[in-house]
Amino acid sequence: MLTRRQFTTTLTGGLTGGLAAGLVSPGRGGAQGAAIRIGSIFSYTGPAAFLGDRMKRSVELFVEETNKRGGINGRRIESIIYDAASESTKAVLAAKRLIEQDQVEVIVGDGNRSDIGLALIPTVQRAEVPLMSVSGATGLVEPVRDRAWVFKSTVNDTEVVARLLDFFKKRNIKDVAMLNDTGAFGVSARDQVRAQAPATGINVVYEEFGPADTDLTTQLTRIRGTSAQAIVCWTVTPAGVVFLKNAQQLGLKQMLVHGFGFVADRYMQLAGDAAEGLVLTSLKFPIAEQLPDGDPIKATILDYKARYRAKFNEETDVYGGQAWDGIGMVAQAIARGGGSERAKIRAGLEEHIHGYRGVGGIFNFSPQKHWGLAKSDVVMIEWRQGKFRLVDL
């Protein structure tokens, strides 16, 4: 039997040793030089987890397939993925680890949440490492002069909101209720609505809820008392399902709309028949099969979906697609830009991504514009009889 002293010394020694080992990244030495190191930060645990999982796997899939084909310009990709656990502090630490210890050339993925992405910006700007964001807030890529190193592989909520308001105008809807969650994603959208609605003549009443709320009847009761013809809910969390069920319970007859963070079969299934007829803003991804054959990205989407299904035996979603596009564009920038150094990748993204066919849409980057998609990439879809269907192209 160990004495107290011996036990504690062993325990402390083991603890310190284990911690120290954990801090050091696995073998950097040896096969240096040839590989292109691409880092990724996703939240695959915590509240944003269900998004992060698909993103992580999409990156893994891309790297595996590219390496099988011989890599980029003959050099294989080495991918290092860290979890932000839905916390900015962890994300910043992960970024520092990637940049300083793992010495990556570029980071794809910003913790898949807008506030986490924003937290990373000072670090990547200071270290001059390109970051490919996968989150929605416009503030991530604007103003460009302060965001020289940040790009985005999804659409800005500015464009999404603009598209939504267009849709309302087309349907002659003049009064709308905006019900967003208090997270960065929801608040950013609300700000967009506030900024853009007056010019379109649409009146908006505003309510909000917490991302983890389990009951929205209070807010919906208040909305019921207004003249709103449509209720827009903006969130990525399961509270969005509660929204649908509560609306059904209260017998609300208004058009129900969800933001582009809610486009997931699983959510629709959880809501059951309360989701029937729900309208959503989205990229073209979920309704790819229904696009006309001439649509420029239909084939790209179906191809990605098939590959993902084959490898992981489950369906991917539009969010996984954002990561897929992100790393795809980075790979193209490296391939055509002639180098994998950080500054070269940045220049490559600005110069060599024109008309890029991603699964989210057609991307165009330029020195003045670091978000690749436009309003025309956003469509209105609805959930009917177990599937997403195109409503307004």
Add this chain to the structure above:
Amino acid sequence: MSAANLLQFLFSGLVVGAIYGLIALGLNIIFNATGAVNFAQGEFAMLGGMLGASILSTTHLPLIVVIVLTVVTVTAIGMLMERLVIRPVRHADVLNLIIVTIGASILLKGGVMVTLGKNAAGLPAFSGERPIRVLGATFVPQALWIVGVACAIVLLVHLFFSRTLIGKAMRAVAIDRETARLMGIDVRRMVMLSFALGAAVGAVGGIIITPVTLTIYDAGTMLGLKGFAAAVTGGLGNTFGGIVGGFVLGLLEAFGGGLIGSAFKDVAAFLLILLLLFVRPRGLFARAESERV
């Protein structure tokens, strides 16, 4: 603000309050036997929902069977937790007990995430989803289940503690462990029983609310927090106080959110708790205690 709206707020408040009250009840049961607050109580509820959903979707057994299986499993987990995690530290400070239950809650949360996945899950409503209208306000049949089952369980537990011998033995253990042991009460068995009961109550709570609120691997944190608040409001250890505290909290959230604004929903609840603690530090119903010096 119409009467129908006020009534609607009342209904939501009662349903949400019943949820909090059930968590508080589980907390109080364990507190009564061990003197410690179980920070993993919310996870028992989450387990009820997640396991139930999992078992249902893989086996497609009838709902009632699934419920029984789930409650039994979670009860076993609770007992395992007592045996492996709580019992070894029973002589330590209260703070150690707190830390250990926090560790257990993280372990359970992480374990569910790794085994059952990160997605939200739901359960079918017990009696369908057709809303019931009363005087202009609506609620779903599941709401009746929630409030009804919560009240029934509270009543049963109260009777258990006040009328049965075992219940009284458990209370004795909380008041004075040494003396209880001298009186022939098997203290270890009582503590184990309290965890079993607390876990079962938590699991039932999780199952009945999941059709309405959905569940996800980290749902336990908020539930546990609100349940703790409800328990403290009613006076820690007071069985009835827990459910009343839950209703107070739920109604405050509903009316605060409804009348003042959704921004105030959560704030109102916690502000009330603070005020309450400042004015009546031992909770609404706690008996005045004096310390013998």
Add this chain to the structure above:
Amino acid sequence: MLAVDRLPGRVSGRALVGFLVAVAALPWLLPNQYLVHIFVVAGVYVTMAMGLNLLMGYAGQVSLGHAGFYGLGAYVSAVLSVRFGVSPWLGMPVAAAATGALAYVLGIPTLRLKSYYLAMATLGIGVVLHLAFVQLYPVTGGSSGLAGILPWDIGPIHLTTATHHYLLVWAFAAAALWMARNLVNSRVGRVLRALGASEVAAEAMGVDTAAEKRRVFVLSAVYASVAGSLYAHYITVISPEIFSFLFSVVLVLMVALGGIGLYWGAVIGAFLLTVLPEALRRFGDWELPLYGLTLILVMLFLPRGIAGVLVRARPVGAPAGAVSVAAPGASGRPVSAGAARLLEVRGITKWFGGVRAVHDCSFDVAEGEIKAVIGPNGAGKTTLFNVITGVYAPTAGEFRFRGTPLGGLPAHRLARLGLSRTFQNVQLFPSLTVIENVMVGCERDAPARFLGAAFALPALRRESRAHFERAERALATVGLDGVGLDRAGGLPFGQQKRVEVARAIASEPALLLLDEPAAGLNTSEKVEMMGLIGRLRTLGISILLIEHDMHLVMGVSDRVVVLNYGEKIAEGTPAEVQRDPAVITVYLGEDVAAVA
């Protein structure tokens, strides 16, 4: 070095300096800036954990809301820099002042609560702050957080690398550690530990427990605020999640895992919980359950925290000397005519709900007198004591001490006026050494100056030394000179009672209330106690005592008061009272009285 400087639990200055030197050298030993960055964060967390440890470990007050103060410190200085361009050098003290003020105001109602209710209240404070900052969107940026916070600079020099920031942060942390060490080693540290061990006893020894708790609460909040400001200007982007309840929990974990109430525990815990999540990164999804498992294992195997294992308890057992048995106080000695009335009790009544514990009780204690209060169990003797010493407020009646009316004064004020007491169930400070227990008795002179202690002013150290000497003399009086450095909680019961008496003596009271001094003692110990009580009189201390042991009462007291069901039924010399028929009835029954 004097004996007072060698008390166990003192934090060695050399150890602190050694640690800081190692810390200063660390960045040059680490292979990359990422690792340095981790230790910058560790420095921030050490500051916070140290403050929290003073509150939780020393003063024994649980806080589940300290992330709120951290966030407040971060946001106030961040907002000042973003909206008004205020430099962090100004922003940090402003934030600290604001946080301190808020903590002071909130501390008043909050610290009246105990254990879980206190935890809940602090939790509520943290949550309300969190929600408020999310809602104050125009000022704080809401959930998206605040970016563009001015970074640290020193005059014209911009701090750019992690190493620069490391040195800055650790400079502040070093100051925080040094001040904390001074506090821990000083009177204030002793008072805090006493408070954490037994609030009632500390109060009875003249410690204004409410004020002390508030002070340490404010200090811990200021520490957290400083840490928050350091962090905000380092990272330059913050969001409301830093207020989260989960972070408050992590803070508590740091203190508990490191070793609560142990100075180095805060340091170890902060380091551990900064490094642990980073080290577990490679486990991906499994990080979360592994984290939980680690917590459980540490608590199971190292219940006193990691630092707790390194502290060895000093063995108890140095033989105690015997009390010099001087001639016991003569019984029935008449009090000299004209002796001043020290204590006047008039018509004291005390109700507890529907129970009347004491009814209309009146008597005096003269200077130089030894008076006993006797009566059957439940007669209200201890309640009477507790009223006189300020533990309870009387329902009716009044009492004066040296002519000053005292009703309703808190216990510590009474102690300061010259009243001291022992307790029926011994209320020592078990985790403190015997000599420290007795030194707390000296606290009634004047409260220890907090800031003076933090800066280790020489005057404070002189006071400590004086207290030490007084305590040594008091211990000698009760015959316990050899056990000064033993842990009080480990002493046999009889010795514990004597320590309590020594503590009361050290407070140099005019009137000493002894609550059942003979309870739990064997025959020879009782004889020693009688001798001790007699000796106290020669030290100029008047005595009022409660006792069941008739032999002791009759052998020691000048006069005796008899209570029954809360009412005084007799008073007189021991001999008179023994013959009083009313008294006999009460003790032995009517038949016996009739026969007598």
